[in-house]
Amino acid sequence: MEQYILIFRHQDGSKVASPEQMQVWMKQTMDWIGGIAAQNKFVQGNGLPFDEARVVGHGGVVTNGPFGDVKETLGGYVIVRAASVDEAVEFAKGSPVLQGEGNTVEVRRIASGDGVH
């Protein structure tokens, strides 16, 4: 069993959702994660709030948030256990993040300290 990180990419992180939208979205996210955890495949996960975000560039140049040049921003991640990347992809397909047009979930295997990576 490998670990995969599912990285949520939001096309426009500066969009502000209404509290009602947030609540619906939270519930959907909890159901989605609960379903993964019920299969004992959930490792951990977290949201990455857009406030207090900084980007540190070459030469130590610090800018506020990643919202300047790049449109795409990270909104959070979930780490799952999966037998294959295909299984991890199936988990990713259930993410409520994908309801937002242009949003994506990137699936990456986590190097397991096997000496190769």
Place this chain on the structure above:
Amino acid sequence: MYMDQSALIPHLFRTEFGRITSVLARRFGIAHIAVAEDIAGETFLAAMETWPYKGIPDNPTGWLYTVAANKAKNYLARDNNFQKKIAPDLKRGEATSHGHDIDLSSGNIKDSQLRMLFAVCHPAIPQEAQIGMALRVLCGLGIEEIAHALLSNKETINKRLHRAKEKLREEGIAIDLPPVAEIEERLDTVLTTLYLLFNEGYYSETHDEMIREELCREAIRLATLLTDNAQTDVPAVNALLALMCFHASRFAARRDSEGEMVLYADQDERLWDRQLIARGVEYMNKASQGDRLTRYHVEAGIAYWHTIKEDRPEKWENILQLYNVLLQLQYSPIAALNRTYALAKARNKQDAIAEAEKLQLVNNPYYYTLLGELYTGIDNGKAKDNLTRALALAATHTDRHTIERKLSALDQ
């Protein structure tokens, strides 16, 4: 309270054996815990020999304490090994200032039992031995009773307790509260043991309802030792107590007149103990502080919603969300199955079937029971297949009975 003589001594044994043992063991040091148990045992022997002839004393508990204290003092004074073995273990100052005084005041009893709870739940002791030690030293259960309660045998329990005592001595574990910096971590072990002790009573397969209730009551009593002390009266302890109270409130409703298990959905809620539920709510309020969410908080929340019989949609939505959180904190197959059941109740059976099929708990009878229940009314053929598989895997009489009832309901 009048109690006839034959019932009084066993009753006192249950309440006082642990108190006397804890006080004496704290006084002698953990290495001499067996001596403390012996003296407590001899004290009751003396009561059994004396009371039938001289009558029950006006203050039986006081009588026991006086006899135990005298026996302890005699032991300390008489034992040749005392100077060599026990004296160096006594805390410096205590021996000289108190001499051979044995303090069996209610304050010192509580204090000693709390410290003993931390000692027997030391991480150096295996979990199952911790439960056995707590039942023996703190709850006064006999070896046979412990074996019966834990579905084991006397030899195994004896060995387990013997090794645990050796370990306590080898490691030089103090009968004391851990240092402040370690208290949270050590408390986690204590809470796990109390949680398991309670579950042993609540879910155990033994049909002996007396011993089951007794285990649950003792778990609650030991947990209140923790809430009675400011240092250990933390939210997680209150959450665990809330959980225990909510569950225990259903004891009277769980068995019918023939002693058969009554499932939650069929229980007469008028038999639920409202006082215990109210106590649970109080603990729950005290638990809602701080920033640490434990599994006990979440499980207490789930148990709370179960104290409301009415099937409101918000009830199952809340239970579903709590299981979503619980599974992230701590996976267990039963939590996964219960979550899926809550999903069916909060949303619909189709969604729940899709999620259930992913669980693949193929050796678990409850998995097929759940699938059978979800398919009932949607695809009765599949419902029957699943229930038949569940029946083949079911290990207990109660489970088989429940599944057979569901199967015969399908045929009608």
